[in-house]
Amino acid sequence: MASFASNNYGLVLLFVLYSLAMLGMQVANGTKDAPTLFIFGDSTFDVGTNNFLMSKSKANFPYNGIDFYHSFPTGRFSNGFNTADQIARQFGYQQSPPPFLTLERNRYIFQKSILQGVNFASGGSGILRDTGSLEWGEVIFLGNQVEQFSSVRDNLTEILGPVKAATFVSKALFLISVGSNDFFDFARNESGSIHLGAEEYLAVVQLTYFSHIKKLYELGARKFGIVSIAPIGCCPAVSSLNGGKCVKALNDFAVAFHSTTRDLLQRLSYELEGFQFSLGNSFVMTTTILKSPSSFGFKETRSACCGSGYLNGQVGCIKAQNASLCAKRKEFLFWDWFHPTEIASELAAKTLFGGGIEFVSPINFSQLAYS
Ligand SMILES: *[C@@H]1O[C@H](CO)[C@@H](O)[C@H](O)[C@H]1NC(C)=O
Ligand SMILES: *[C@@H]1O[C@H](CO)[C@@H](O)[C@H](O)[C@H]1NC(C)=O
Ligand SMILES: *[C@@H]1O[C@H](CO)[C@@H](O)[C@H](O)[C@H]1NC(C)=O
Ligand SMILES: *[C@@H]1O[C@H](CO)[C@@H](O)[C@H](O)[C@H]1NC(C)=O
Numbered sequence: 067m068a069s070f071a072s073n074n075y076g077l078v079l080l081f082v083l084y085s086l087a088m089l090g091m092q093v094a095n096g097t098k099d100a101p102t103l104f105i106f107g108d109s110t111f112d113v114g115t116n117n118f119l120m121s122k123s124k125a126n127f128p129y130n131g132i133d134f135y136h137s138f139p140t141g142r143f144s145n146g147f148n149t150a151d152q153i154a155r156q157f158g159y160q161q162s163p164p165p166f167l168t169l170e171r172n173r174y175i176f177q178k179s180i181l182q183g184v185n186f187a188s189g190g191s192g193i194l195r196d197t198g199s200l201e202w203g204e205v206i207f208l209g210n211q212v213e214q215f216s217s218v219r220d221n222l223t224e225i226l227g228p229v230k231a232a233t234f235v236s237k238a239l240f241l242i243s244v245g246s247n248d249f250f251d252f253a254r255n256e257s258g259s260i261h262l263g264a265e266e267y268l269a270v271v272q273l274t275y276f277s278h279i280k281k282l283y284e285l286g287a288r289k290f291g292i293v294s295i296a297p298i299g300c301c302p303a304v305s306s307l308n309g310g311k312c313v314k315a316l317n318d319f320a321v322a323f324h325s326t327t328r329d330l331l332q333r334l335s336y337e338l339e340g341f342q343f344s345l346g347n348s349f350v351m352t353t354t355i356l357k358s359p360s361s362f363g364f365k366e367t368r369s370a371c372c373g374s375g376y377l378n379g380q381v382g383c384i385k386a387q388n389a390s391l392c393a394k395r396k397e398f399l400f401w402d403w404f405h406p407t408e409i410a411s412e413l414a415a416k417t418l419f420g421g422g423i424e425f426v427s428p429i430n431f432s433q434l435a436y437s
Pocket of ligand 1: 173176177217218220221224
């Protein structure tokens with residue numbers, strides 16, 4: 067009985083810590099004129115969405131979060147703050163707004179919270195409906211994330227009235243980081259479009275991306291901060307299967323995806339009045355680091371800090387499965403088999419926020435927010 071009670075107490079304490087970590091946003095305010103952030107995408111931006119799903123794409127266990135408050139594994143695929151957090155921090159927030167699925171389960175704070183932004187991103191997901199589902203189980207693809215925003219949009223109208231809600235949404239920043247999983251699926255022959263060639267597949271992905279972004283525009287979004295995909299052929303999960311070398315076919319997808327995304331955003335900005343965008347080039351940002359790691363403070367850019375097997379890249383970062391953990395996390399580019407370390411995310415966020423047009427164009431995120 068006693069042990070049951072103390073177990074229960076431990077659980078309650080854990081829950082309180084968890085809630086505090088998830089709702090940290092409520093405690094911290096952005097700088098006075100920081101834009102409201104609505105965040106979409108995959109594990110690069112997920113801050114706990116997948117904790118609620120029947121998914122194999124999860125990070126709510128150690129050593130994830132080892133450098134987060136109380137070393138708590140919130141579901142972020144990182145040792146600490148992920149890229150969504152780091153972008154939010156550039157705008158003066160303490161971290162990303164909480165996951166939609168957390169807010170949805172906390173009716174008392176829901177209305178107040180959505181005025182401070184929402185994070186819809188789901189690890190393992192992609193632009194196409196089926197992306198990630200064979201590999202990871204339940205994930206929320208970008209189209210469903212947009213539908214979730216649509217219901218939040220209704221709630222904003224209820225709270226603010228139609229005119230103020232429209233102004234509110236038009237000033238907010240819509241951050242999206244997605245696409246890698248669509249190409250991982252294609253490379254694994256797990257996409258629902260296996261009959262397509264690479265170019266056709268890319269075209270289908272872009273056409274679908276176009277429709278998701280256009281839907282957000284129709285819901286009142288005007289400012290889009292988009293992050294294209296990194297050289298995914300160089301992440302430890304991939305290179306560990308290729309003798310430690312990057313896989314060119316996947317990197318070629320990353321390059322092509324950036325250029326077709328730029329074309330589609332340009333087209334949207336011609337077609338849709340008031341449409342503004344900033345496109346971060348993760349491929350160039352990352353290859354710049356890979357060419358000269360030490361000038362950015364990195365000592366290890368091939369193997370993951372946490373994981374198992376060759377390059378720590380053959381299994382995720384799971385302490386319970388005896389993952390090995392590096393000591394100097396600030397010297398590693400990769401946290402786990404797919405994701406950057408907190409420090410690499412910070413570097414990316416600083417570049418997106420204030421970098422030049424070789425990394426983020428036609429304007430950077432700070433110009434997008436404050437224009
Ligand atoms: C938010 O909007 C959705 C969809 O319109 C609705 O079902 C839900 O009850 C609303 N939530 C709150 C807290 O108002
Ligand atoms: C891809 O999957 C399909 C159907 O499962 C199969 O027929 C085809 O041979 C696979 N292609 C490759 C390259 O593995
Ligand atoms: C982890 O290591 C412990 C102690 O060496 C061992 O008993 C256990 O079987 C290992 N677990 C896994 C999943 O490898
Ligand atoms: C990007 O952002 C910074 C800081 O807001 C701004 O001063 C700068 O002009 C921008 N850089 C470029 C190259 O546009």
